[in-house]
Amino acid sequence: MSERDQSNGLEHLFTDTVRETMDSSVYGAWRSIRDADAVPLSFGFPYPDSFPNGELLSAAESLLDSESECALQYGGGEYADALPEVIVEQARSRGISCTTAEVHLTNGATNAIDTVCQTVLEPDDTVIVEAPTFMGALRLFRNYGANIEGYEVDDHGLDVDALADDLAAREAAGDALPKLLYTIPNFHNPTGVTLTEERRERLLELAETYDFLILEDDPYGQLRFDGTEPPPVRALDQTGRAIRANTFSKTIAPGIRTGWIIAEEPFIKQFDRINAGGEPSFTRGLIARYAEDGQLDRAINELSTGYRKRRDRMLESLAEQMPPGTTWSEPNGGFFIWVTFPEGIDAEAMLTDAIDQGVAYLPGSFFYTDDGGTRHARLSFSHVTPVKIDEGIAALADTVRAETPAIEADD
């Protein structure tokens, strides 16, 4: 660390929460994984061919032509104004009935989660998460000084029974009850599993009984390959406790970084009021122009095909190549497969060897707040071609095989 990175003697001016968390960061590790010379099964990046470069350029041309006086102005023009209506239509297609007054636009899903945090989280409030869960959300909850409590995920999503028992025990003991529960119900990051409808209903009941809010984060839900979609938590919600975050990052492109929240109007009113993300009206107009005439819906269909092909290839490749003792989830959509390695393997320790073999993944431990996830890894099938997926899984299989004698020798 260079001298420039050191303290400037002004840290006492930071907030208590910033001071308590200022040294926490996994960015160093992330960067070395991102920059590794290996097949990237690590980050949940869309595959490059998926980007609608030409379509967005045409949309930009049309937008700047038809709204030459206001597309770049504060607030933008009619297209930017129309974006909430596009979102209401998208929500309707998922079974959610809402109006534009129940929509708050954000700069992506992370900004959506952050907005909810700023509105409801005090330091030391308890947030319930799936264990494992999206590390970006864990980072945000930590930024607000929250206590994060994880509950296990099985093939049907969050273990709601365990949660219910624990909430009852907390109440009986007079312990703190949660303020917020964060869930990724569809094609969960990192496990790929989907929360059943019955469990969604039970979560809503628990929220009502124990007086907490549910934050439903659904970036992958529209990229379904098999089966039918359970209703969104927000669609099942009768009490106004479900807040839904979403993004165009996976259905258009991450680089446009535009998302939204759907919630009851009293929440939206506060989200609008505290909003300090700026209004990128050019991008908003661009998306609305692009979505016109069903272009977004067609793109989602094509993307589902592209991701299904990659999911299929990764599942085949895992079945063909992995040594016995390794298991994995079989997602019906999204970007991720969750791998469980043979007992004794530490996926974080193994990563260096894996990168040397030619494959990068994210160690399962990155998705836990405690020491969980050691034997696991998240594989993203979203980013590379099917041929590269084969290469990556072959390299992973070689790495695991090379590791296994070492484990046996330790026994």
Next chain:
Amino acid sequence: MSERDQSNGLEHLFTDTVRETMDSSVYGAWRSIRDADAVPLSFGFPYPDSFPNGELLSAAESLLDSESECALQYGGGEYADALPEVIVEQARSRGISCTTAEVHLTNGATNAIDTVCQTVLEPDDTVIVEAPTFMGALRLFRNYGANIEGYEVDDHGLDVDALADDLAAREAAGDALPKLLYTIPNFHNPTGVTLTEERRERLLELAETYDFLILEDDPYGQLRFDGTEPPPVRALDQTGRAIRANTFSKTIAPGIRTGWIIAEEPFIKQFDRINAGGEPSFTRGLIARYAEDGQLDRAINELSTGYRKRRDRMLESLAEQMPPGTTWSEPNGGFFIWVTFPEGIDAEAMLTDAIDQGVAYLPGSFFYTDDGGTRHARLSFSHVTPVKIDEGIAALADTVRAETPAIEADD
């Protein structure tokens, strides 16, 4: 108010700060002014001809062509990566020597101010502001539960003597000292005045003596029409206490909503860590591509000419048309002129009549936290053509003349 706007009975789940501020909003008033059928001298909007529609479209075409695989990806490509370097160059041209490690990108200046707030403001911390000041900043400080204390502005900017006396008195009395001082040193919003170099130096001394930070917000500084620029506070800073916020909203366009913070690395490290605004990599690449080959610098020169013409016309028009007893500031750049009406006029109460006469402005009271600003109005010369400026000032002069007999009758 419709029933849908009412409480959903879940407000107890908001943070204390949100609950305390949840009903505060001036959006209603803003909207009626924005939508008025009158010459808009109200909001600080760039004039529509200033938007580089064609240049940005060409930049988009070039960017999507040369970076077809990554312009829309997480993080973007080489152009998005190069944006901090563009900002370092811009800063250098203003006399600020910094590296890209001292730059944090934001989604506009509001997001920049908010990021600083989230890093340093606890509820009940004191923030010093110019009185009057940018109402958007006041809103953000309130969102963090800060106590806002205003100090008067004269023709040379913030009254630093009054501030120094008061800080000494506070310290002697054991009262709370500020955490942050917020200033708009160049072509101040709303008064148009510029803080002298001597006062900038004194502010930095006070920050060191009384242990606070200075947030220098400089959206207008590059749009100078006359005179020479005093060094930015950040350029004079020897102690690392000055944090500089800036934006491309006035030099490219508001719709691209991209800004930045320049500060010491320990601050930047925290801003990066807590950042939840998302990274609009497409827009960032677009700006870097647009700025290539001096295009941004040429645009700033042209914009200065366009705004100077408008400033000149508004000053001429005020001199020709306003009845005696009205005075105004004479800014050397930026977007705004601050008008002082004859005694007895309430600019907020007069606004309805002004709109009926055909001109909209922002009442001075909008820029104060207390009951100040009654006799004042902020006029923006930025938005409309010189011909429309004449029309607007004529309507304002008529309104004031119509108001004046009423005042005399009251005496």
